[in-house]
Amino acid sequence: MIYWHIFMAFFIPGILGYGGGPASIPLIEEEVVSRYEWLTVQEFSEVLALGNSLPGPIATKMAGYIGFEVGGVLGLIVAVTATVAPSLILMLVLGGILYKYKDSPKVKRLKTYVLPVIAILLGEMTINFFVESYVGIGFLQTLLLTVISYILIEVKKVHPAIIIFGALIYGGFFL
Amino acid sequence: MKTQWNIFIAFFRTGMLGFGGGPASIPLFQKEVVGNFKWMTEEEFGEVLAIGNTLPGPIATKMAGYIGYRVSGIWGMINAVLANILPTIILMTVLLTFLSNLRDFDWVQGMTAAVVPIVGMMMGVLTKQFIDKSVKGLGVRFSLVLGVIVLIAMYIASIHPGIIIGVLLGYSLFKKDKKNNKNEGKRS
DSSP: OHHHHHHHHHHHHHHHOOSSHHHHHHHHHIIIIIISOSSOHHHHHHHHHHHHHSBSOHHHHHHHHHHHHHHHHHHHHHHHHHHHHHHHHHHHHHHHHHHHTTTSHHHHHHHHHTHHHHHHHHHHHHHHHHHHHHHHHHHHHHHHHHHHHIIIIIISOOOHHHHHHHHHHHHHHHO | OHHHHHHHHHHHHHHHHOBTSGGGGHHHHHIIIIIISOOSOHHHHHHHHHHHHHSOSOHHHHHHHHHHHHHHHHHHHHHHHHHHHHHHHHHHHHHHHHOSOGGGGHHHHHHHHTTHHHHHHHHHHHHHHHHHHHHHHHOHHHHHHHHHHHHIIIIISOOOHHHHHHHHHHHHHHOOOHHHHHHHHHHO
8 A cells, every 4th residue: 555655646746747857846745745744844855955966867866765765665666666657658659659750741840840949948947057056156156167167078078977076076175 | 788888877977967857967868879879869869858848757767768768679778767867866865864964964065066057058058059950940030930939938828848849749740731641641
């Protein structure tokens, strides 16, 4: 029964959360804190704060930890599967259809029509990251890190991994 | 075997470097999938990103799973998703289980703050690439018109972008014109 609850608690946010994992966090909170009362609001926000300072998708980290707390390793597997599988299956079906007809003029036209929409979505995320950075570390640090990382990653073609490690060390000492 | 190892490495790196949740790893996905391993062209990657945005749920796992599947079938899919999410889930669970006081972890937030502008920069570069592609495919004027319509729909009418892409998808697939009907006939 507990595994069914875990499944539902993460299936619903996964299937209703439009806009990626971060958008589904309030929905996860609704299930985990209000409906099933596995965590208090305070505990949830602490877990979320830690999750946000670690790398990787946030929805799966939250699902993994809460699933583990509530139902052990099996609970973890159930929670993560409920988060990932439904939308991934939809993705494979829709992607498969478009891939099958990839040479059809209609699908080709579709690919061109969505370009401006994707550009706007990415642009919105870009602005969000810069606003977050400005609020967090101020204008000068943001500008400095942006310019240096642009030169190294985009002009000198250094692998982003090296630059991100460098930034973590820099942040540890100076921020 | 080599392929599976490459899939593992590509999605492990994007997971471990994506500070700021799944969306922050989109530019990293693009660098690995299009740049490093050349599994997809820019156009195909854009297409995957577009379908991913029409559907609900976490974006990183949808993209990892779908790209893994395209590269190497069902095992590629499982490999990609697990490589992307498992390391950070384990990290999170272990830290929360053994860390008595979460405040001990505050210094990490300073470290990750330095990564935010870098993610913003990579996202900005990716945005520019999509603007260029849009201009190339649709022309400056049509891109601009479509862009403004989408902006109004998103921010003034508050229509969700997933729905907008869904409508565009439906429109381009079902809009009738003679040439396309002929091709459709041949296939069915």
